[in-house]
Amino acid sequence: MKKLINTADSVVEDALNGMAAAHPSLRIHDRVVYRAEGPTPGKVGLVSGGGSGHEPLHAGFVGHGMLDAACPGEVFTSPVPDQIIEATRAVDGGAGVLHIVKNYTGDVLNFEMAAELVEDTAVATVLVDDDVAVQDSLYTAGRRGTGGTLFVEKIAGARAEAGAPLADVAAVASEVDERSRSFGIALTSCTTPAAGKPTFDLPETDVELGIGIHGEPGRARVPHVSARELAGIAMEAVHGDLPLRGDLLVMVNGMGGTPLMELYVVFAEVAAFVKGKGARVSRSLVGNYVTSLDMQGFSVTICLLDDALTRLWDAPVETPGLRWGR
Amino acid sequence: MDADVFVAWFEEAARLVHQDRDRLTRLDAEIGDADHGTNLDRGLTEVCKALTGAPPASPAQVLSTAGTTLIRKVGGASGPLYGSVFRQMGKQMSKAAETQGTQGTQEARVPVTLAAFAAAFEEGVVAVERLGKAALGDKTMVDALAPASRALALAVRDGVDVSEALGQAARAAAEGAKATIPMQARKGRASYLGERSVGHEDPGAASAALIMAALATVAG
Numbered sequence: 001m002k003k004l005i006n007t008a009d010s011v012v013e014d015a016l017n018g019m020a021a022a023h024p025s026l027r028i029h030d031r032v033v034y035r036a037e038g039p040t041p042g043k044v045g046l047v048s049g050g051g052s053g054h055e056p057l058h059a060g061f062v063g064h065g066m067l068d069a070a071c072p073g074e075v076f077t078s079p080v081p082d083q084i085i086e087a088t089r090a091v092d093g094g095a096g097v098l099h100i101v102k103n104y105t106g107d108v109l110n111f112e113m114a115a116e117l118v119e120d121t122a123v124a125t126v127l128v129d130d131d132v133a134v135q136d137s138l139y140t141a142g143r144r145g146t147g148g149t150l151f152v153e154k155i156a157g158a159r160a161e162a163g164a165p166l167a168d169v170a171a172v173a174s175e176v177d178e179r180s181r182s183f184g185i186a187l188t189s190c191t192t193p194a195a196g197k198p199t200f201d202l203p204e205t206d207v208e209l210g211i212g213i214h215g216e217p218g219r220a221r222v223p224h225v226s227a228r229e230l231a232g233i234a235m236e237a238v239h240g241d242l243p244l245r246g247d248l249l250v251m252v253n254g255m256g257g258t259p260l261m262e263l264y265v266v267f268a269e270v271a272a273f274v275k276g277k278g279a280r281v282s283r284s285l286v287g288n289y290v291t292s293l294d295m296q297g298f299s300v301t302i303c304l305l306d307d308a309l310t311r312l313w314d315a316p317v318e319t320p321g322l323r324w325g326r
Numbered sequence: 327m328d329a330d331v332f333v334a335w336f337e338e339a340a341r342l343v344h345q346d347r348d349r350l351t352r353l354d355a356e357i358g359d360a361d362h363g364t365n366l367d368r369g370l371t372e373v374c375k376a377l378t379g380a381p382p383a384s385p386a387q388v389l390s391t392a393g394t395t396l397i398r399k400v401g402g403a404s405g406p407l408y409g410s411v412f413r414q415m416g417k418q419m420s421k422a423a424e425t426q427g428t429q430g431t432q433e434a435r436v437p438v439t440l441a442a443f444a445a446a447f448e449e450g451v452v453a454v455e456r457l458g459k460a461a462l463g464d465k466t467m468v469d470a471l472a473p474a475s476r477a478l479a480l481a482v483r484d485g486v487d488v489s490e491a492l493g494q495a496a497r498a499a500a501e502g503a504k505a506t507i508p509m510q511a512r513k514g515r516a517s518y519l520g521e522r523s524v525g526h527e528d529p530g531a532a533s534a535a536l537i538m539a540a541l542a543t544v545a546g
Contacts, residue, residue: 051401074368076359077402105514106403109457113397113406133518140517192360195351199360214359216515217522 001191001198008193012052012074016059023320025063031079032087033059033070044160044169045069045091048100048153049084050107051076053192053293054213057149060321066157067100067319075192075293076214078106084114088121096122096166098173100152102145103129104214124166126173128152130180130301132241133210133219144212147253147290147301148180151313154322158315172312176303181242183210183234184299186255187224190215190292209233211299213255213292227262231269234300242304244274247282249303249313256291258298263287266298274302283313289321327488328437331545332388333377338540340370346536353529357516362404362529369400369408385438386423389446390416403514404530407454407467414453418446440488444478451475458513465511465523467530473502474538492542499538503531 005011012031020028027036039045048058049071058070068091071079088097097118101111108127115123130148134140156173164172186208189198192215199215202208207230210218238244252267254260267286274281282305290299305313316325343350343366350363376395382388393413396405422442438446451471460466477498481491506528511517516528 073401074365075361077361077365077400080398080401080405082398104403105458106401106405109403109406110401140511140520141513141515144518194364195355195360199355212515212518214515215355216357216359216518219518219520219522 001196003191003193003196005193008196011193012072015052015055016072019059019320025318026059026320030086031072031083032090033062033072034087034090035062035064035068039068039091039093041093042095043093043163044095044166045088045093045097046100046153046157046160046169047071047084047087047091047097048149049073049079049087049111050102050104051078051214053190054291056321057290058153061150061153061319063317063319064326065161065315065317065319066153066322075194078104078110081110081114081117084111085118088114088118088123092121096124098156098160098166098169099123099125100149100156100173101125101127102149103127103142104144105141122166124170126152126156126170126177128177130177130182131212132181132183132237133212146184146213147182147251147299148177148303150251150289150322151180151249151301151303152176154317155309155312157317158312161315176309179242179309180301180303181238182299182301183237184212184218184255184297185209185230185234186211186218186295186297188257188296190256190295192293207297210237211292211297213290215292215295227265228269231266231300232273235270235273238300238302239277242302244277244279244302245304247280247305247310248274249283249285249305250274250281251285251289251301253285253290253299253301254288255295255297255299256288257294257296258288260287263298266300270300282310327385327440327443327545329381329383329385329388331437332385333381334544335541336370336373336377336388336392338544339537340367340374342536342540343367343370343533350529350533353527353532356526357511357519357523358529359515361402362533365400365402365404366408366533369396369405372399384420384423384436386416386419388416389413389419403458404533407458407530410453410457411450411471415446415450418449422446440478440491441482444475444482447478448475460513463509464513465506465509465516465528465531466513467528467534469506469509469528470499470502470531470534470538473498474534489546492545496535496538496542499535503527503535506531
């Protein structure tokens with residue numbers, strides 16, 4: 001598999017160097033990505049992180065209106081506590097720090113250890129677990145955090161920017177998580193730089209339903225069908241878990257290797273599904289935001305909006321991966 | 327079992343994991359995210375670097391250094407999980423040394439007995455069960471570590487020698503790892519597969535078996 005890399009071992013470092021060179025709004029130090037201007041006094045700091053390979057998540061969402069720092073780990077491997085501790089201390093503007101953690105065993109363990117070890121900063125944690133593909137949460141590690149993470153980072157980021165205290169920022173982050181659901185479908189496996197070959201074998205004729213974002217296989221494999229039918233499968237899973245109603249924030253997210261054109265084909269079907277259920281697409285996002293390297297496929301994430309959440313979603317944001325209103 | 331034995335343990339474990347790195351990663355690709363071999367290889371290499379840079383004097387310090395290094399350098403779930411096993415073992419050993427009054431300037435050269443090692447190992451396994459909220463049968467590293475711990479306890483009770491005891495622990499870990507094949511995962515990333523996790527050996531249990539084999543080799 002051809003890759004635009006120098007060596008598999010240096011890929012994370014090399015990509016971070018590129019981010020630093022491309023975006024003067026960022027400062028990158030010891031594997032942590034910060035806003036160049038440093039912490040905002042009196043503002044709650046937002047720190048997230050996770051394995052690399054999901055770009056622009058998380059480092060691409062560092063900036064005004066979203067994160068204060070991101071801690072990238074190795075490819076698909078959570079960051080280590082040292083990075084998280086360093087980031088947490090550095091972004092504390094005196095109002096405490098919120099950790100936004102995707103619900104994966106490794107991310108949870110490393111953020112937990114870091115939160116325990118940072119004694120001089122007030123830390124609150126929100127676990128994002130929006131993936132309805134994981135049904136049996138009693139017998140699993142629980143639902144995974146996927147596309148909903150972007151919604152949490154954006155909306156909690158806007159609340160923090162408005163000067164809300166830590167408890168309020170944490171509360172709105174949890175509220176967004178509770179109101180968000182995702183489902184993903186892969187057409188191909190991804191290929192990690194270290195392995196150089198696809199993580200799982202998926203015949204040309206089949207798709208994988210209910211994938212996560214680390215190339216872990218999904219729950220079921222079915223024959224490949226039309227975009228309409230695939231969007232229907234994803235939306236039925238979402239709707240079955242959280243009935244669609246009222247105003248919705250809808251994201252059709254590419255897994256990294258899917259043309260934007262195809263994502264729009266999917267979005268049309270998703271929008272028709274929403275209309276069919278009597279709900280309304282109030283805000284939308286289409287593109288590659290929470291990716292899985294070069295995987296082909298999509299995930300759909302919806303969030304049930306209310307006026308307050310809509311205002312926070314619309315608030316100005318200026319990051320490499322998401323920007324409007326400023 | 328003195329400090330040198332424990333340093334040698336990590337060197338041998340690093341060698342075995344490096345050698346089996348691709349097999350572990352392949353097992354992880356089947357039911358996880360294809361990075362276990364790479365991560366543990368990197369972690370144990372860091373452990374060896376830390377141990378040779380400033381060789382710790384006591385068995386307890388060797389284990390604490392190894393545990394802390396794994397927690398700080400590996401990331402993923404396996405870093406904190408393995409790190410906790412060794413750090414807890416180190417804690418338990420230094421506690422035991424304190425109550426025996428062997429701590430202090432001379433502690434460096436005081437080896438631990440098999441009984442003390444077995445007790446510390448049991449504490450390490452309890453720590454990882456607590457941190458990972460995993461129990462026997464969940465298809466995790468616990469399925470290799472817990473049987474090894476039981477084998478050590480039995481060996482202590484029956485008074486068998488160190489070499490034989492560690493051999494029994496290694497065999498118990500290997501059997502435990504194989505026993506994960508028919509299990510359905512209830513913890514970690516493999517749990518997302520539901521029934522599709524059945525029929526694959528758990529990579530964490532497989533690496534735990536390698537680590538126990540390494541100890542049997544160096545202390546056997």
